[in-house]
Amino acid sequence: MGETRQNxxxxxxxxxxxxxxxxxxxxxxxxxxxxSRIPELTPTQFAALAKLCExxxxxxxxxxxxxxxxxxxxxxVIDRLRRRGLVTTVKDANDQRRLFVKATAExxxxxxxxxxxxxxxxxxxxxPLSEKERLMFLxxxxxxx
Numbered sequence: 001m002g003e004t005r006q007n008x009x010x011x012x013x014x015x016x017x018x019x020x021x022x023x024x025x026x027x028x029x030x031x032x033x034x035x036s037r038i039p040e041l042t043p044t045q046f047a048a049l050a051k052l053c054e055x056x057x058x059x060x061x062x063x064x065x066x067x068x069x070x071x072x073x074x075x076x077v078i079d080r081l082r083r084r085g086l087v088t089t090v091k092d093a094n095d096q097r098r099l100f101v102k103a104t105a106e107x108x109x110x111x112x113x114x115x116x117x118x119x120x121x122x123x124x125x126x127x128p129l130s131e132k133e134r135l136m137f138l139x140x141x142x143x144x145x
Contacts, residue, residue: 030125037117037124044069046114048077049086049103053111057102059092086110 015021034043041049047067052058058066064074078101081087086107092098103111126134 026125030121033121033124037121038114040110041114042077044073044077045081045086046111046118048074048081048101049107049111049114050118052087052101052103053108057100060089060099060101063101081107 031043034046038046044067048063048069051063051066055063055066060074060078061071063069063078064071067074069077078087078089078099082089085104087101087103090100090102092100126137129137
């Protein structure tokens with residue numbers, strides 16, 4: 001009897017139809033495309049480098065906020081980029097706890113070489129959609145942020 005009751009509970013739940021599952025599958029597809037087009041950076045490293053090139057310089061905290069990364073993640077990303085010579089870090093003269101991050105010339109050059117492949121990644125990710133569907137999809141995703 002218990003098994004029948006359990007089946008009734010999950011009978012109408014289909015994992016393949018759930019938003020989180022569908023988004024994860026789409027994300028996995030996108031990450032695969034990204035890795036094939038920009039193998040020299042992870043998506044999080046690319047996001048941090050892109051935002052630094054846009055901003056010029058930022059505190060580690062601000063960079064994390066602007067790239068939607070938590071403190072531990074952005075610290076790891078910055079550490080890896082710094083070891084590769086793509087960013088530099090400087091402590092704030094007024095607050096030694098605060099760290100400023102800036103892309104190096106090498107980091108800016110790498111980012112510039114990745115912009116066109118990044119556009120291609122977006123195009124390839126959205127390829128199954130019409131132009132109208134792409135716009136609608138991006139608008140709807142933005143509402144979910």
